[in-house]
Amino acid sequence: MKKTFTVIALVLLAVSCNRYLDIKPYGQTIPETAEEFSALLHAHLDEIDYGEEVVMGDGLEMADLECYADNLAANLTQYPGGNYISLYIGEQLSAKQTLYTNLYAVIRDCNIIIGYLEDRSSRLGMDVLGTAYALRGICYYNLLRNFCQACNPDNPGPGVPLVTEFDMEAKPTRSTYNQTVKRIEEDLNKAIEYDIQDEIYRFNSDVAKGYLARLYFWTQQYRLAAQYASELLEKYPLLDAEPYKAMIGEQMAKSGNMIFKAQIYAGSSESTALTNSKNYLKNRPCSRLFYDLFAEKERDVRFALSIDAKRLPAKNLLSCLRSAELQLILAESYYHSDEPEKALAALNELRRKRIADVSDYTMQTLPPVDHDDLIQVDAKGNALTPLLYAIHCERRKELFLEGDRWYELKRNGCPEFWVAKQGLKYTTYSWMYTFPLYAPDIQLVEGLEQNPGYDKME
Numbered sequence: 001m002k003k004t005f006t007v008i009a010l011v012l013l014a015v016s017c018n019r020y021l022d023i024k025p026y027g028q029t030i031p032e033t034a035e036e037f038s039a040l041l042h043a044h045l046d047e048i049d050y051g052e053e054v055v056m057g058d059g060l061e062m063a064d065l066e067c068y069a070d071n072l073a074a075n076l077t078q079y080p081g082g083n084y085i086s087l088y089i090g091e092q093l094s095a096k097q098t099l100y101t102n103l104y105a106v107i108r109d110c111n112i113i114i115g116y117l118e119d120r121s122s123r124l125g126m127d128v129l130g131t132a133y134a135l136r137g138i139c140y141y142n143l144l145r146n147f148c149q150a151c152n153p154d155n156p157g158p159g160v161p162l163v164t165e166f167d168m169e170a171k172p173t174r175s176t177y178n179q180t181v182k183r184i185e186e187d188l189n190k191a192i193e194y195d196i197q198d199e200i201y202r203f204n205s206d207v208a209k210g211y212l213a214r215l216y217f218w219t220q221q222y223r224l225a226a227q228y229a230s231e232l233l234e235k236y237p238l239l240d241a242e243p244y245k246a247m248i249g250e251q252m253a254k255s256g257n258m259i260f261k262a263q264i265y266a267g268s269s270e271s272t273a274l275t276n277s278k279n280y281l282k283n284r285p286c287s288r289l290f291y292d293l294f295a296e297k298e299r300d301v302r303f304a305l306s307i308d309a310k311r312l313p314a315k316n317l318l319s320c321l322r323s324a325e326l327q328l329i330l331a332e333s334y335y336h337s338d339e340p341e342k343a344l345a346a347l348n349e350l351r352r353k354r355i356a357d358v359s360d361y362t363m364q365t366l367p368p369v370d371h372d373d374l375i376q377v378d379a380k381g382n383a384l385t386p387l388l389y390a391i392h393c394e395r396r397k398e399l400f401l402e403g404d405r406w407y408e409l410k411r412n413g414c415p416e417f418w419v420a421k422q423g424l425k426y427t428t429y430s431w432m433y434t435f436p437l438y439a440p441d442i443q444l445v446e447g448l449e450q451n452p453g454y455d456k457m458e
Contacts, residue, residue, distance in 0.1 A: 030116050034125040037117045040109045054102045056262035059274045059317035062403040069405040073287040074419035081283040088426045096435035103139045110136040130194030134203035137187030146435050151219045171445040207260045210321045217329045226333035229326040236323045238353045241301045251316045257323040285311045299356045315401045328395045377413040
């Protein structure tokens with residue numbers, strides 16, 4: 001019983017801290033056993049299972065991300081119902097500071113486990129440590145995508161502060177971009193090394209490898225991205241149309257070839273919030289450009305799953321890691337590795353699984369680049385080619401309402417665009433794709449650099 005109260009006291013201390021660096025449990029007893037340390041993890045795992053907006057995201061977060069991007073036609077939003085969804089990213093930028101501090105709060109708990117757990121050889125100890133490394137790596141990946149500028153190997157911007165030791169007096173400034181990437185890479189590889197076995201911990205080696213594929217893809221290490229994507233696709237192959245429909249039709253269950261899925265349970269409040277979010281989205285129709293991507297209409301299994309007869313979004317809001325994303329990573333990674341034939345083959349393989357009686361693309365039959373698309377340059381700043389544009393179009397259809405398009409805009413040039421409401425114009429500027437660091441930290445930590453555009457944020 002005493003140990004139980006010790007764990008609870010430590011958790012309450014962590015929760016009550018206003019500053020994310022307040023991680024040393026002064027006046028408290030550190031847990032001793034792997035079972036006691038696991039209590040720190042279970043609080044976060046439970047939140048992920050029921051839906052949260054920090055580590056993995058939930059349906060509400062997927063809806064917000066979709067509203068920031070261009071798959072939905074913000075200018076055609078119906079009011080008053082449309083007041084319950086985001087108009088554009090500018091409305092939410094200040095609130096993104098909370099995401100920043102919440103990510104570091106999870107990192108703090110992972111650091112306690114990594115720093116103090118002595119049992120590193122029992123099966124439970126290895127599972128707890130592996131999960132802590134996986135969670136920390138994913139949190140830093142989220143910080144990289146949201147609070148660092150899009151990858152530019154020739155001129156990398158700063159990374160994020162790296163907090164790995166238990167010293168509340170430490171005031172770290174921003175690491176380099178490459179140091180942040182290395183931290184994520186090392187944490188995910190550590191998680192793989194511990195080879196998590198107990199399913200309750202969720203973040204097994206396949207999940208860590210999936211995040212390595214995402215990391216390498218985001219940071220333009222395309223050969224490594226292709227390597228990890230290809231390895232996982234051997235184990236989790238693409239689904240045919242009917243199993244795919246069943247998987248996408250499940251709002252809660254992890255099924256089909258999903259490697260990870262968040263929000264697999266829902267109480268009454270979570271169910272109500274998710275239902276409301278889906279209903280509110282129906283006040284904003286899909287854009288005409290997005291609708292027209294489904295050239296084969298009903299022959300494409302994704303069409304009826306994604307858009308209803310009134311051109312309103314119909315697909316479930318899913319936060320998951322699944323094989324189709326890896327197939328698209330594979331295709332684009334081959335493209336950027338100067339292997340266009342492999343890229344085309346990977347693209348055609350996905351299309352055959354989604355579109356009935358489809359003919360394979362050849363280099364000669366690829367559709368031209370649509371110059372009305374917001375994305376006109378690739379991740380390297382080069383003009384789009386028909387092959388890469390076709391890959392982007394399939395990604396856009398496949399990962400609709402899964403929180404992907406916003407990050408695709410950021411990854412491929414950070415295009416500026418505007419929306420209108422009641423006669424006023426609201427612009428998403430290129431700097432808005434990178435969110436602000438927590439403003440009080442900028443004032444407190446000498447030398448901590450705020451992101452461009454937020455110099456006067458409080």
